[in-house]
Structure formats: structure tokens, C-alpha cells
Amino acid sequence: MTKFTELMIAKIENLQENWKKPWFLPGATQPPRNLSGRHYNGANSLMLMMQAEKMGYNIPVWGTFDRITAMNYSKTKDGKAPMTDKEGNKLPTVSVNKGDKSFPVFLTTYTVVNQETKERIPYDDYRQMSKEEQADYKVFPKLQTFNVAAQTNIREARPELYEKLKAQASVPEERQQSDMTSHPAIDKMIDANLFFCPIHQVRGDNAYYSISKDEIVIPERSQFIDSEAFASNTLHECSHATGAERRLNRLKPSLFGSAEYTREELTAELSAAVIASQYGMSKHVKNDSAAYLKSWLGSLHEKPDFLKTVLSDVKRCTSLITQRIEAIAQEMDKGEKADYSQFKPQNEGKEKHSAETVDVAAKQTSDPQEEEHHFRRGR
Template sequence: MTKVATENRADIYQRVTDAIIAQLEAGTRPWAMPWKAGNAMRPLRHNGVPYSGINTLILWMMAQERGYTSPYWMTYKQAAELGGQVRKGERSSVVVYAGAMERSETDSNGETIESRIPFLKTYCVFNAGQIDNLPEHFTAQSFEHVAPTARFECADAFVAATGAMLRHGGNRAYYSPATDHIQMPPFEAFISAEDYATTMLHELVHWSGAKTRLDRQFDSKRWGDEGYAAEECLAEICASFLAADLGIAMQPREDHAAYLASWLKVLKGDKRAIFTAASYAERAASYLHGFQKQDEEADAA
């Protein structure tokens, strides 16, 4: 069983990385949970605001390990303010908050030097499934189940709003930096609508990293090196975020096994790598969601 320990304040980077490594070594990706009860969505705070970045992965992982189906998570105090009571003996889960302190120092020449010191704090939350007497909407979830053979028009519309050039044909899915287009096999070639939609979102994330967009660079020189693995890991995580936002269950890619070894090598070599990947993934997701807002504003005008 994988665990993100809550009893001590050991290195949070190492704790989370070790838990994710354990899942990958068991053949499970924590960013592609099996969505019990159709719950394909982001974890939510008590006020309905979604968690982001590494906290999304942490809470998906805990929900999968402990069998929680409610997407809501909150502190002990927040539960009490809502009239709830955390059941005796329930274990909390640790999430993180990243911030920075501004510091001013005077050097030997009398000049003031401003510096920004990043920090990471942890705090404990409980799933709504661990809490009694909460308002009903925290535990009674209703989900629309889409027929497996139905095409996800929401994914098609999401990609179309970005203006990305999408071509169909052949038997490979990829993003081509040289021609700045996404290549996809025909929809009919995929096993399911989920496979098609999530593969398309994965390639869209690669598209977002182009120099004219987010200019994301990991110094990749060849297939399978650490830079390539970092970009693929990021794309996997971001695609899972987008799929959850659109209510689509993330499907394992056919090349999943080929990437496991390279992902594990990156994570074992740098305990902060998954935090960095999740941060870049969240940035890419926000960037791509930005096109949807522009499209909605244009329609409104």
C-alpha cells in the first residue's frame, strides 16, 4: 500500500515522490485513477474551488488508496464550521502550499538587495467521506455516464478553441514541432471515445510547449532521455487534469510501459521532479483553458 505519511513532518518532497514511485513500480499511474462512480473530476476544496498541481495528484492518490468517492476535501476546522464532525480514528492526508518570502539585505557597498525565498508548507485535510453531518451535496454526488461509443464533443470543442492544427490519418499520434500540427489516427481507429479524447489532449499539451507559446524546454536530445521523459510525464499529468476538467476518464496509452522506466529514473534522481512536472502541467492546463475563455467571450460579443 502506498502512503503519504501524516504522522511526522519529514521531507514532503521525498514522501510524495516515494509514494508516486511505489505506484509506478506497481504499474499504476497516480494521475490516471480509475474514477470510481464515474468521478472524473479534480479534487475540490470545501468551497468548491479545485485543487491544483501536485495537490491534485496527492489527493487522487489518497482517494484511490482509501476508496473515497467524494471529491471534497477540507481541514478539521472547515468541517466543524460546516456542522460536520471528523469521525474518531480517521487519518488525515497532507497537502502542500507553496509560497515565497521577500527579504531585503544590505551588501558591503551599502546597496539594498531584494531576494525571494520560496518555501513549502504542509497542512492536513480530510475527505468528506470521513466526516459525519456534512450538508448532503458533499457526499451525494450525481454523475452523468456517457456511452463508451459516444464521441466527446467537449474534447473536440476544447481543442478547436485553441486553434491548434489537427490532422487525421496514419497509425501514430504525435505533435510535430516542424509543421506545428497535431497528427491523430482516425477516430474510428481508437478502441473507445475516451482513448481518442485523452490521446488528443495529450498531444495538445505538447503543442502548448512550442516556442511561440509556453516555450517549454527540458533539453531533450533524443527519444527516451531525461528531458524527453520529463516532457512526456508532464503531458500525461496535464492531460489527466484536462480530462478530469472535461469529465472524461483517463485511459492508459499504449506506450505507457515504455515510459515507466524513464519516468522512474527521473523521479529517483530528483525528489522535486514530480513537483516541477505537476507545476508545469498546471501552467499548461491554465494556458489551454485560457483559449476557452477567449472563445466564450467572442461568442458573447
């Protein structure tokens, strides 16, 4: 966690100097992938993006030393043989560049054991069970650490693969400020009310998530400088909403300025930044979140383990939201045959928006349970 904490402190100190900067500079880095093309998720994605931005890496593709070494061999009946080209000539050796330092990523694996028979089953099978069936099993999580590197000689040793990786990591064309589209599936989720809770677009200056009503209120799209600002700020509130008891059960009514408040705000900011970057958008620090940069720094300096909880929450939060976005995107691909009813039931029967709402993190009122989190437009 030491490297992660140092990176986060450096990032927040940089943002504190100019909070109008985005969490990740546009075009500076793209969501990190491994050599198989799979994106890293949650906390790993966040930290690898920070490291790539810090080091100025152009292609955010990472691999373990074993995975990079394995690129030099092919499997045969007799074991393995050196990789060759079409003419049978041995290909140049792929290796990590001299002096490049690895960076740690984390993977949590789960062992699921039947409490009576001691039989082990795959974690995916366990997740498909009902709560009654799951009660017969005990889950043992194990956090594993892997070191990955990004700077290799692939460009010289495997030029075709390098061009492929470069194309995958290409930066989306910048949108014009007048462009009011962000990402099709994200726009669909917000405008068609397909998130886990209702999203009300209300003309005004406030953006917040209400714990008591389980709803999000956001200013109208036209009030933002562009759709990326609208979408990224909505994703911040969506991140708060994942903490509801019926979802990730992370939120607890807390007083303005408390440690719980600080942690939740940082979780929502980082989650929104990761998701925005994954879909080619920028996420600026929210005006009101900027005021807590100093508080976040204090927490990181005094209690480095504070970040461990935040990163764990970011991982779960981003996973839940991106799964919903991807499910909507898959449905959109069906065109006229698309059916969004699977996303609707959770939003039906909800009380219409009222000005009297409880927010996830906010200024203390006469009733400490009633909290409101304000948004000031103009990014």
C-alpha cells in the first residue's frame, strides 16, 4: 500500500494546486490493459493510470514478468520452443526495458467450502446460488499481489503486436465544447432512467443522492458546459447511490466533515474518474469536493490504511456501475428489438422528486440525519 498511498498523495497535492484540472489529463493516459487486452478494474485501474501518467507512458499495457517472458515461447508436445516467424527464424526476445520498475496490482481470489461436507466449489457457482443455499458454505477471500511492468521492447521485437496495442490504446477524438453527447450507453442510462435508482434532471444548482428516497437529483444537461461534465458529475452521484443498503451497503448517515464523510466523498470522486476515463471522458474535481482535498491528504498522511478501504469500495462501486452500462450497451446493439424492461422494475413506484430529501454527505442541519450535498455548475 505504500506505493499506492504515495501516488495518491502526489496526485491530490497536484490537484490541490489547481483543482480545475481533471483527475486524469485528457489524452495523457487511457484505461490500462494487460497483454491479453483485458482492462484492469477498480483500484488497479486507478493506480495504474496514475502511475502511467506520472511516468509519461504512451501505451498503458502492463504484464507480469512471467507473462512477458512467455511471449518468447510457444507450447509444443515436448514442452516449449522459441517463437519463430513464418520462415522459421527465431524472433527477437521480448523483455522489460532496463531500469523500468514494476508496480503492484492486487487480485482477490475466493475459496468456497461447504461447512458440512468440506467440498470446495467455484466462486462463480456460489454467486449463482440463492441466499438459503449460500448459507451452507463459507467463503475465504485471499488477496494476492502481482508485480507488473509497462515498458518493454515490444515495439522492436514484435512491431505488429505493438501497432495493435497502440491502436487499442488510442485516445478518442476530443469532443467540441458544444457537443452534448458523452457516451451512448451512459446517456441512455441517465436520460431513460435505467440506473438502479431514479435520476431526476431538475433545473437548479444542486446535485445529490438522497439516502431516504433512494434517488439522484442532477441539474439539467443544458446547464453544463458540455455533456462530459454532465455525465461525470452524474456518475459521482451514481457512485454514492451504489452504497445504498440494498446494493453495496456502504452508506451510513454521517455528520458533515466526519471521517465517514471524507471517505465516501473520495470513493465517489475516484469511482467517477475511473468510469469516465474508461469511456473516454474527463472527470474534473467537483467544486465542493475540492474543498476536501486537504482533508483527504490529512487522512492519507495520518492513517495510510484509510486508502485501503477507499480502494476496496472503488473496486466494487465501479464494477457495479460499469456492469449496468455494459448491459445497456448490449441492449442498444439490438436496435429496434432492444428491451429495457429488465432495468425498469427497480425504478418503478418511486416517489416523485421533492425538495425535501436526504443526501449522502452534506452540511449539518437541525436534524443530523438530513444531509444535502450541493453542486455548483460551470465546469
